[in-house]
Amino acid sequence: MTARTEKFLDFVGGNSLLTGKVARDLFRKPLYLDLLIVQIQSVGMRSVPLILTVAMAVGMVMALQFGIGLEKFGAKLYIPKLVAVSFVRELGPIFASLMFAARVGAGITSEVASMVVTQQVDAIRALGTSPIKKIVIPRVLACVICLPLLCAFANAIGIFGGMVVGSLDLRLNAGFYWQKVLATVVLADYLSGVGKTVFFALFIAIPACYYGLNVERGTQGVGVATTRAVVTSSIMILVGDYFLTKLFWIIQSWK
Amino acid sequence: MEIIEVSHFRKRFGSKLVHEDVTFTVNKGECLGLLGGSGAGKSVILRSLIGLERPDSGKIVVEGIEVTGRDESELIDVRKRVAYVFQNGALFDSMTVFDNIAYPLREHTDLGPQAIRDRVLEILQTFNLQGSESLLPAELSGGMQKRVGLARAIILKPDVILYDEPTAGLDPANTITIQNLIIQLKSTGVTSILVTHDLDTALRVCDRLAFLENGHVEDLGAVADLKEDPIQIMQLFVRGKSD
Numbered sequence: 001m002t003a004r005t006e007k008f009l010d011f012v013g014g015n016s017l018l019t020g021k022v023a024r025d026l027f028r029k030p031l032y033l034d035l036l037i038v039q040i041q042s043v044g045m046r047s048v049p050l051i052l053t054v055a056m057a058v059g060m061v062m063a064l065q066f067g068i069g070l071e072k073f074g075a076k077l078y079i080p081k082l083v084a085v086s087f088v089r090e091l092g093p094i095f096a097s098l099m100f101a102a103r104v105g106a107g108i109t110s111e112v113a114s115m116v117v118t119q120q121v122d123a124i125r126a127l128g129t130s131p132i133k134k135i136v137i138p139r140v141l142a143c144v145i146c147l148p149l150l151c152a153f154a155n156a157i158g159i160f161g162g163m164v165v166g167s168l169d170l171r172l173n174a175g176f177y178w179q180k181v182l183a184t185v186v187l188a189d190y191l192s193g194v195g196k197t198v199f200f201a202l203f204i205a206i207p208a209c210y211y212g213l214n215v216e217r218g219t220q221g222v223g224v225a226t227t228r229a230v231v232t233s234s235i236m237i238l239v240g241d242y243f244l245t246k247l248f249w250i251i252q253s254w255k
Numbered sequence: 256m257e258i259i260e261v262s263h264f265r266k267r268f269g270s271k272l273v274h275e276d277v278t279f280t281v282n283k284g285e286c287l288g289l290l291g292g293s294g295a296g297k298s299v300i301l302r303s304l305i306g307l308e309r310p311d312s313g314k315i316v317v318e319g320i321e322v323t324g325r326d327e328s329e330l331i332d333v334r335k336r337v338a339y340v341f342q343n344g345a346l347f348d349s350m351t352v353f354d355n356i357a358y359p360l361r362e363h364t365d366l367g368p369q370a371i372r373d374r375v376l377e378i379l380q381t382f383n384l385q386g387s388e389s390l391l392p393a394e395l396s397g398g399m400q401k402r403v404g405l406a407r408a409i410i411l412k413p414d415v416i417l418y419d420e421p422t423a424g425l426d427p428a429n430t431i432t433i434q435n436l437i438i439q440l441k442s443t444g445v446t447s448i449l450v451t452h453d454l455d456t457a458l459r460v461c462d463r464l465a466f467l468e469n470g471h472v473e474d475l476g477a478v479a480d481l482k483e484d485p486i487q488i489m490q491l492f493v494r495g496k497s498d
Contacts, residue, residue: 030362119345122307126341127359127407128334130327 059161112212
């Protein structure tokens, strides 16, 4: 077995075990709601400016690109529909999740890895408490709670960004824009987009904690672990997006 | 009465065999010093006593409970009764001194906020740390960090205390302060193991000394006997420094 294969299997096994431990300890007392609230503030509230800025920018760029392309065919009226559907189903969840991975995933890994290096994780264990309950579960839950909400905000702001460009640059009526958006986006679009982010949150939080807890070679390893966590989460989000999109299409087609 | 029993302890890290066959016991109320060169695996033994490391083979019994082979949740009881004092304090850097020391009380007792406050302030006074309760670990000196780590470790009044290099990197005044605190705790009947490179501390604080070398306990003897034999002390000192 090559070293690379061994590392991959180690990663898959380690993450599966960690996920199992999280599921096992999730509802076991004590629940540490205070730690969850701290993490919601840290990973959720503080991510709002970054994610909304990116969403606004992407929405504006999309409207502009669609506008330039569709104007040639006299199809500018379709801009609201295109921006809304693509944002709600794909771009909102993907961009929100990638930004979240970069900011929150990196933050979790570096923080947890530093705690390992300075023996704080050992201290948690030595004092008769569980690092899974104290460190991992609050962070995983905070990500699962916050990312879908951030995605919902990102969708709204992204579509709004499209409207700003539509009305200022492309001479589309703002009222018409919103009317078309509301007429186009159905609940299923919205749920499939936001629903994916629950999985993306797990793709970010679990590897981030795993790499943090398994940091090697002291402080030098903290940077390596952080890079790996962000790269892994990004790949899992992008690859997982295909399968989740397919899954949501299948679920929708059953109705 | 034996409180700690380590028998045929074997531990390997990758290709490096750190311990081949380590066996020793510690009696109730006794302080055993573990000496040895850097990399001799002194801390590995200490960590294994509360399940932070798992031996490849051998048996560890602490207060009648076999530690080896138990999972994390089963080790909680042992960890409440056996305190571990980390070399660098291992204080939670996001918490104040007060919260660090109160941590075990909040986790393992039903004490209310006022009772916790009283207990923490009392122990801060014992450790000469009054007025530092609202400071963060980063704002403390090395000596203060060690004392806070010690205070946090003993606040649950453990039966056994494991000290990992408690005086490493300290100036002589702080070293004596820590030595006195260990002697004070020992006088209350606490059983302890002290890992150290500092022979002065070992001779002052411990009842017996074990010298680890080549994966075994090479020498094990009473400090009182050693004190009568300066040549043996010199040998221990030289061997301790040789690495």
